[in-house]
Amino acid sequence: MAISNIRYGEGVTKEVGMDLQNLGARRVCLMTDKNLSQLPPVNAVLNSLAKYSINFQMYDNVRVEPTDQSFLDAIKFAKKGEFDAYVAVGGGSVIDTCKAANLYASSPTSDFLDYVNAPIGKGKPVTVPLKPLIAVPTTAGTGSETTGVAIFDFKELKVKTGIASRAIKPTLGIIDPLHTLSMPERIVANSGFDVLCHALESYTALPYNMRSPCPSNPINRPAYQGSNPISDVWAVHALRIVAKYLKRAIRNPEDCEARANMHLASAFAGIGFGNAGVHLCHGMSYPISGLVKTYKPKDYNVDHSLVPHGLSVVLTSPAVFAFTAQIHPERHLEAAEILGADIRTARIKDAGFILADTLRKFLFDLNVDDGLAAIGYSKADIPALVKGTLPQ
Amino acid sequence: MAISNIRYGEGVTKEVGMDLQNLGARRVCLMTDKNLSQLPPVNAVLNSLAKYSINFQMYDNVRVEPTDQSFLDAIKFAKKGEFDAYVAVGGGSVIDTCKAANLYASSPTSDFLDYVNAPIGKGKPVTVPLKPLIAVPTTAGTGSETTGVAIFDFKELKVKTGIASRAIKPTLGIIDPLHTLSMPERIVANSGFDVLCHALESYTALPYNMRSPCPSNPINRPAYQGSNPISDVWAVHALRIVAKYLKRAIRNPEDCEARANMHLASAFAGIGFGNAGVHLCHGMSYPISGLVKTYKPKDYNVDHSLVPHGLSVVLTSPAVFAFTAQIHPERHLEAAEILGADIRTARIKDAGFILADTLRKFLFDLNVDDGLAAIGYSKADIPALVKGTLPQ
Numbered sequence: 001m002a003i004s005n006i007r008y009g010e011g012v013t014k015e016v017g018m019d020l021q022n023l024g025a026r027r028v029c030l031m032t033d034k035n036l037s038q039l040p041p042v043n044a045v046l047n048s049l050a051k052y053s054i055n056f057q058m059y060d061n062v063r064v065e066p067t068d069q070s071f072l073d074a075i076k077f078a079k080k081g082e083f084d085a086y087v088a089v090g091g092g093s094v095i096d097t098c099k100a101a102n103l104y105a106s107s108p109t110s111d112f113l114d115y116v117n118a119p120i121g122k123g124k125p126v127t128v129p130l131k132p133l134i135a136v137p138t139t140a141g142t143g144s145e146t147t148g149v150a151i152f153d154f155k156e157l158k159v160k161t162g163i164a165s166r167a168i169k170p171t172l173g174i175i176d177p178l179h180t181l182s183m184p185e186r187i188v189a190n191s192g193f194d195v196l197c198h199a200l201e202s203y204t205a206l207p208y209n210m211r212s213p214c215p216s217n218p219i220n221r222p223a224y225q226g227s228n229p230i231s232d233v234w235a236v237h238a239l240r241i242v243a244k245y246l247k248r249a250i251r252n253p254e255d256c257e258a259r260a261n262m263h264l265a266s267a268f269a270g271i272g273f274g275n276a277g278v279h280l281c282h283g284m285s286y287p288i289s290g291l292v293k294t295y296k297p298k299d300y301n302v303d304h305s306l307v308p309h310g311l312s313v314v315l316t317s318p319a320v321f322a323f324t325a326q327i328h329p330e331r332h333l334e335a336a337e338i339l340g341a342d343i344r345t346a347r348i349k350d351a352g353f354i355l356a357d358t359l360r361k362f363l364f365d366l367n368v369d370d371g372l373a374a375i376g377y378s379k380a381d382i383p384a385l386v387k388g389t390l391p392q
Numbered sequence: 393m394a395i396s397n398i399r400y401g402e403g404v405t406k407e408v409g410m411d412l413q414n415l416g417a418r419r420v421c422l423m424t425d426k427n428l429s430q431l432p433p434v435n436a437v438l439n440s441l442a443k444y445s446i447n448f449q450m451y452d453n454v455r456v457e458p459t460d461q462s463f464l465d466a467i468k469f470a471k472k473g474e475f476d477a478y479v480a481v482g483g484g485s486v487i488d489t490c491k492a493a494n495l496y497a498s499s500p501t502s503d504f505l506d507y508v509n510a511p512i513g514k515g516k517p518v519t520v521p522l523k524p525l526i527a528v529p530t531t532a533g534t535g536s537e538t539t540g541v542a543i544f545d546f547k548e549l550k551v552k553t554g555i556a557s558r559a560i561k562p563t564l565g566i567i568d569p570l571h572t573l574s575m576p577e578r579i580v581a582n583s584g585f586d587v588l589c590h591a592l593e594s595y596t597a598l599p600y601n602m603r604s605p606c607p608s609n610p611i612n613r614p615a616y617q618g619s620n621p622i623s624d625v626w627a628v629h630a631l632r633i634v635a636k637y638l639k640r641a642i643r644n645p646e647d648c649e650a651r652a653n654m655h656l657a658s659a660f661a662g663i664g665f666g667n668a669g670v671h672l673c674h675g676m677s678y679p680i681s682g683l684v685k686t687y688k689p690k691d692y693n694v695d696h697s698l699v700p701h702g703l704s705v706v707l708t709s710p711a712v713f714a715f716t717a718q719i720h721p722e723r724h725l726e727a728a729e730i731l732g733a734d735i736r737t738a739r740i741k742d743a744g745f746i747l748a749d750t751l752r753k754f755l756f757d758l759n760v761d762d763g764l765a766a767i768g769y770s771k772a773d774i775p776a777l778v779k780g781t782l783p784q
Contacts, residue, residue: 208401
């Protein structure tokens, strides 16, 4: 499996201009969103670009929870700019949008659906060379800086889908924990839940050697290969960090140790799920956020309704793991123990319920909305949610 | 930090011909040693090369514990062959020799000392492009398939030294645990000790942010950067595997689970130390093996005296960690606990002694030679051993 380059450390963003110089970049696209464009992470990048006299254009029109339309807008900007390198500063929305912009600007005659995952798109393999992309994550959630995946809402079908190819993986991820200190409480919580589910889902994903059909050539292996001994290292390690630091990171914005560790856990879980894949929590999350009605979450400064990705993922997690434990109960029990359950007298056949209860307690302590009803869904929405889940 | 591509699974070696086809290789150099050339791992590669009609030449003259002379012999072969890809099948000696052959064949006008580590060589950065190298490790020790390091005995000075550059890191490591089933008992033990020390030394190496001077440009960072949050993940995970599986792997050649896990641990520890570096056990090991007198280890089918690398490393480990604990006692205590010590009532100031005692017991159980005297050294050799250690 391939693992991205990452650089970690407080303040390392200030070297980004030098990285671009090292890459020989002459026309750089800096991509971010409107909120972030006024905040310290973007400022740090701008200062570095100025210091190293890097010629750049800024695109700050990224939509939080991007859509096909917002991707296309960024792609248009990228095509016009003829850039030779990209820097994405933001959460998963920004980094994913930048991956798509880089891809389609590098493959200008392609139709948008060509690279979108089947069955919604054509899922064509990427064979064109892309430009270097440096990702500077400002949330501790998606791990997008380490993955070859870009997710968006396909408005026409009201579902989330995406593009998945190793080719769109960032060249370098700059993990600078200083950027997480300005994150509001609910953004820390929701992005942390994404890390939690990346770790749990990739650790409990169907093992790589139980999947079929097996591709006849290794280069045709999908980006998501199933759980394997290497993704397991990252998943378990990320889960241990979440268990130790997520609550502290949410509750105290000045707890640098906790926020720095969650920032790393986000990248670690990203490396894990970016190779193993995720399963039901993420599969169901796409219609949960795609079909959003009027829910507007606290701490998100946006002009449209949205269910934050991490929240849409975590809400189903107790039910999911109660169900999936039958495949690999030992791992579910181990995960429960890492999250604080006392499993000394536990029976293996109760693994799913134990993990579900542990998660419910964990989420209750963190003031998570109480189920799908709390974000505006009723029983009448179940058929549409199911219909939106099945293509995943 | 950059992490190599690795592929893991029983029997995956049979895909190596397809990998070479995917790389567009037309003239392949297959490198191994005389013993291995008759054994199943090389056979598996030969069958795959035949199946995919890959044109190749075999070099089976690699020396176990290579020297500058043996490197030069392999380099000569590589230069003459004008290869466009390399496959190294063997332990660290084979993989390291192949890295050197690839490097100097790709930089034909360089003097041998140009790329050798200073102060013995000139330590020039590698700027030429190398050919792809696929490494198929047959021991569970060096982790050479994941590192940018090639070690050899510099005969004139009677010391070990090496070449260190990310540029010589293999393109792909194929971790096929079937290859470890033919390893004799002492080779499993000694290569396992190398894994143990890679993990312990990289976990206790000086942290990356306490080293100075800090390179002004990230591309000038050394291959060995000091311990860091990412190398720590690999080091601790590898140490846990060693604690659980090394004894089983040594004692029972048919314990596939244990040998497969040690094979992975070797790669994991390689990724860890390949980024963090190692310290005193490895530093002292170079004169210990470089100054060898008449010692010939059991289970090694060679015509010259040698102290196997893993043995030369582990013999000093109890003394080393008793000494280094003062820098980071918590980590030494944690390592002792992972290796089986009961630390519930331990005092932090005793961390070094506790880890040293734990290691002594661990090694005694595995019939390790009792100190340097057992491999032919006396007090009179101390000045020469010190002299050989200092340049490291």
